[in-house]
Amino acid sequence: MELLTRNNFEGWMQKLMERLDRQDELLLAMKAEGKQPAVTESIRLFDNQDLCMLLQISKRTLQRYRSVGALPYKTLGKKTYYSEEDVLTFLSNHIKDFKKEDIAFYKARIHNFFHK
Structure with a gap:
């Protein structure tokens, strides 16, 4: 050496x-x-791990949402990011995939994620 x-x-x-x-x-x-x-600076981004944790879903489920075009994403380098606005729109449009009482819970978690 x-x-x-x-x-x-x-x-x-x-x-x-x-x-x-x-x-x-x-x-x-x-x-x-x-x-x-x-x-x-007003654009807030989640990575895969953040979104899996916040929505309590697996990485594979997140990949499926991306593959079918249900959840818009951006790739920077080799990492995938999701804007807060896109995630909230996704939740609103896909309420049938989630329990209705959980939607407010997920939105509150997303809000709290950025306002600690």
């Missing part, structure tokens, strides 16, 4: 900075072309 020297460290840091600069340029180019929607 190679020892970490000042020159090695500076070399790795330089490579890291170059890579971050390239990523910055790519993101700015995508934003300028309009390919990436502007993300505001």
